[in-house]
Amino acid sequence: MIDRSQEFREAIKDLFPRLWRYCFVLAGDRSAADDLAQAACLRALEYEHQFQIGTRLDRWIFRIAQTIWLNQLRAAKIRQGSGTLPLEEAALADTSAGSETILYLSQVLSAVMELPEAQRNVIFLVCVEGYSYKDAAGHLGVPAGTVMSRLASARAKLTSALGRNPMRHPETDEAK
């Protein structure tokens, strides 16, 4: 018989990769993401009794991670003078592997991580995690209009840096 706490721990383990990558988006490097993700897991276990069955555990623990980041670790990182992002940390793999795919995806990640923190946060939530604008606004504690303007800025920069998707809206070329 699996008790609730055991089931809760298993669920956290299952979603940990997603939590960790969100922490990477917030913190900007692997080391800080490790610390933040671990802190979020610890806090989640501590406050397990506050989690409501039937609601989304992933979004609950994402909020925990963001709160810890904003209240504690982010300030500490800035104080330590390591607030800028080491872009090489965003690389997915040793490029000696020779894969054009990996190189491209590393470029994608680097482009995202070069965005201002607020913009990369919202584009991750909406475009990667599938948050609605309303949910993203609730998570970030900003109006939906702010979510949209941040998304517009972020998508314009990413399109400029990476090019637009040639498979979409092929008719856009006709007018050029």
Add this chain to the structure above:
Amino acid sequence: MTGLPPITDEELIAYLDGELPLERRQAIGAEIVRNGHLRRRLSAFDCDIGALKIAFDALANSAPAAEIGTRLDRGLGQGQFQRRAFLRWSAIAAFFLAGAGAGYIGGRYSGGEIYPDWHKAVADYQALYITETLSAIPEDMESRRREVTEAAARIGLPLQLETVQLPEFHLKRVQLLKFEGKPLVQFAYLGPQGIPVALCAIWIGRADSTLQVETFHGLPGAVWNKGGYGFIFIGAVPIEALRHAAALLEQRIGGLRLTDGLPGKKLENDGSEPPKPIKSIDNVILP
């Protein structure tokens, strides 16, 4: 130019993300078709969101999950994670071969509705297709016939090759995929001018809905529900060609008796179970 209120950059973003109210979305969609300047504005925001998601999914694969698993079991004691400089190549390769892992966690704590997020997952996956993804697959209708029947049967759909064959769309491949633990069948076509298009179906346990054309992460898709199944026909072909072919599919599938042989199926359940339980399905191309 029509009498539309000015279209802001934020609205164009919302259009791409499928976040606009239906009436405004349709109005802007019609204006995009008419207005080259607006299309150029839209394209300035049309970055490859599919690649973004794939990149972050690969990044998630490099998370120190084993370490956290051990430490959660021990109660998260002291100590630091083992630092790793790079994600292992083999892990990434395995990830991509697995079909970019649309699903995440299952069970009691998974939370979140399968509907309509599966549309977006399909759109992200479809956005990665290029003509060459499918063009080398030989035309072998006897194999397709068997694949269609077998794959559809795995999700409880009585489809035949004739159900999914379309004029001007060449059926190239049938795949079983998985979304949030549920089997999803994909029929991949090459449409007009060799543009990849896919029909996907999944059990969602929802009431019927009629066909609507929407945009999912910038990719047009025709969606409808029938008999507890969700369907999407998606690809970057002209909207009218997409709508016409999807309407044909909707009509044919609508003529099937989808509830035959599926005792106890409820259309308004929580969508948690496909009608025919299966023991395991990997992301595989059927033999």
